[in-house]
Amino acid sequence: MTEDLYPTRASGRPSLIDRADPVVYGTAADGPLTADDLARFDTAGFHAFDQLIEPGEVAAFHTELQRLREDPALKDDERTVFEPTSRHLRSVFEVHKVSEVFARLLHDPRVVGPARQILGSEVYIHQSRVNFKPGLAGNTFYWHSDFETWHAEDGMPRMRAVSLSIAITENLDSNGPLMIMPGSHRTFVTCPGETPENHYLSSLRSQEVGTPDPDSLRKLGDEHGIRQFTGAPGSATMFDCNSMHGSNSNITPFPRSNVFVVFNSVENTLVEPFGAASLRPPFIAAREFTPVR
Amino acid sequence: MTEDLYPTRASGRPSLIDRADPVVYGTAADGPLTADDLARFDTAGFHAFDQLIEPGEVAAFHTELQRLREDPALKDDERTVFEPTSRHLRSVFEVHKVSEVFARLLHDPRVVGPARQILGSEVYIHQSRVNFKPGLAGNTFYWHSDFETWHAEDGMPRMRAVSLSIAITENLDSNGPLMIMPGSHRTFVTCPGETPENHYLSSLRSQEVGTPDPDSLRKLGDEHGIRQFTGAPGSATMFDCNSMHGSNSNITPFPRSNVFVVFNSVENTLVEPFGAASLRPPFIAAREFTPVR
Numbered sequence: 001m002t003e004d005l006y007p008t009r010a011s012g013r014p015s016l017i018d019r020a021d022p023v024v025y026g027t028a029a030d031g032p033l034t035a036d037d038l039a040r041f042d043t044a045g046f047h048a049f050d051q052l053i054e055p056g057e058v059a060a061f062h063t064e065l066q067r068l069r070e071d072p073a074l075k076d077d078e079r080t081v082f083e084p085t086s087r088h089l090r091s092v093f094e095v096h097k098v099s100e101v102f103a104r105l106l107h108d109p110r111v112v113g114p115a116r117q118i119l120g121s122e123v124y125i126h127q128s129r130v131n132f133k134p135g136l137a138g139n140t141f142y143w144h145s146d147f148e149t150w151h152a153e154d155g156m157p158r159m160r161a162v163s164l165s166i167a168i169t170e171n172l173d174s175n176g177p178l179m180i181m182p183g184s185h186r187t188f189v190t191c192p193g194e195t196p197e198n199h200y201l202s203s204l205r206s207q208e209v210g211t212p213d214p215d216s217l218r219k220l221g222d223e224h225g226i227r228q229f230t231g232a233p234g235s236a237t238m239f240d241c242n243s244m245h246g247s248n249s250n251i252t253p254f255p256r257s258n259v260f261v262v263f264n265s266v267e268n269t270l271v272e273p274f275g276a277a278s279l280r281p282p283f284i285a286a287r288e289f290t291p292v293r
Numbered sequence: 294m295t296e297d298l299y300p301t302r303a304s305g306r307p308s309l310i311d312r313a314d315p316v317v318y319g320t321a322a323d324g325p326l327t328a329d330d331l332a333r334f335d336t337a338g339f340h341a342f343d344q345l346i347e348p349g350e351v352a353a354f355h356t357e358l359q360r361l362r363e364d365p366a367l368k369d370d371e372r373t374v375f376e377p378t379s380r381h382l383r384s385v386f387e388v389h390k391v392s393e394v395f396a397r398l399l400h401d402p403r404v405v406g407p408a409r410q411i412l413g414s415e416v417y418i419h420q421s422r423v424n425f426k427p428g429l430a431g432n433t434f435y436w437h438s439d440f441e442t443w444h445a446e447d448g449m450p451r452m453r454a455v456s457l458s459i460a461i462t463e464n465l466d467s468n469g470p471l472m473i474m475p476g477s478h479r480t481f482v483t484c485p486g487e488t489p490e491n492h493y494l495s496s497l498r499s500q501e502v503g504t505p506d507p508d509s510l511r512k513l514g515d516e517h518g519i520r521q522f523t524g525a526p527g528s529a530t531m532f533d534c535n536s537m538h539g540s541n542s543n544i545t546p547f548p549r550s551n552v553f554v555v556f557n558s559v560e561n562t563l564v565e566p567f568g569a570a571s572l573r574p575p576f577i578a579a580r581e582f583t584p585v586r
Contacts, residue, residue: 135514136436136507136511140544172519173466173467174519174521174541176541179467214429214546217546218429220546222546226545226547246544247544248467248541248542248545249433249542250541251435251436251472251539251540252514252519253507253510253511253513253515
């Protein structure tokens, strides 16, 4: 059985555990990120790309996003998640299988290259989705470490995965952009409470179990502060799987729509869940570990 | 009977009505704002004070805020409003009567002077409150024109009132600061739908009737854009009663607490409501029109 370095979803009080894993596994020689980029990623747990995708390319992704929003077949697809208090689309999962346009994007060397470099190995897609965060109606994504959920519910053994969020619409200070606590990726916050059966059916709309307690969040917030990630369509943020992150609501009329992909190292493939009785469906946590070529 | 220039809360479709009233009633000679300040207020509908209250003074207001938060008597006071989904304090109304400390602040010449100047007359306090917007739990204030509610539910005849929001804690880009659509104060958005009996009991927690429709908000948003108001404790924003404004949620651990006061011109005192069957209580809409001295 795989050793559990990050116990969570148990009884008892929350606790803060120091990260036992490296953050950056590759080197500058692997490219495309520089030694400085990698050093900053190591410290802060993220890298912001002012323009990962050219403005001329983004229009096609925006059109594809609209197509997905209006696709009647997706309304009844289990991979589609709605906002907790309305019939607005919140997310479509496994977007690299739902959409050829997004599949090409998520296999693009500009997208995969930095992930491969940071993780120091071949990588595969653990999860992908678009988050619509519609105008006038987008709800919060409360603070969480992705790794906490992937470890507990999907059986991801170690911290060796990164997420990339690419802006399809402009991410403003006011429309609920991504927030990260820089440096928080070095601390694992255990989340007491047993994982409910079929937890993903509610947690993808509004998460409760698997979210950190207020005292831990205040402690991390005081220590690290918060950075908001704004940028034009085509800007992007790659961040460590254990970064404490979330986003506020979006009451502005301007949707904040992003495409989101998680790359896991092929040397860190999933085992049995560390804190749940059963597996989540593969459209949320892939169990095919084919490297992205 | 007073003529109703701004009909709302009726049946039919929403409509946009041009403002029939001036924005700035006084002149630079009245001080403290300059001619440029007044011209910008006329155009944008707000004035931002980088530091209305000195840092040395703010600590006392912060202490008073904590005292109010913990005052057991206020828990059962009708002037206290809780967040819609938790027992966190959202607002305490009539704070100039609840608290001597805030009463002094809201009578301070730095606070009242600009209101008197913009409105070109003596002014009285129509409403005052503290908004706590607690960390990790603060909910949105959806888009609204204050005037729409004050006209419909309180009988404020014309647009001749200003609000002032003073930061007690730091207002960050990320903790749900005030947003205004600059220039929106020149358009009145009618809000169809009959005002429910005792509407304030729910609307102060989460408003539905009296909020603009999505199409009008998208139109105003495209035309005017959005400005977020951030600043240190002691910074403040004065804005026109018809400015379209709101604020997002606050999932950060940092409370965004402000004191808020509305000055109405003594030449614009309340009559019968234009769109409601009964009056709101005086702690929400004062019916004593004694000028602030």
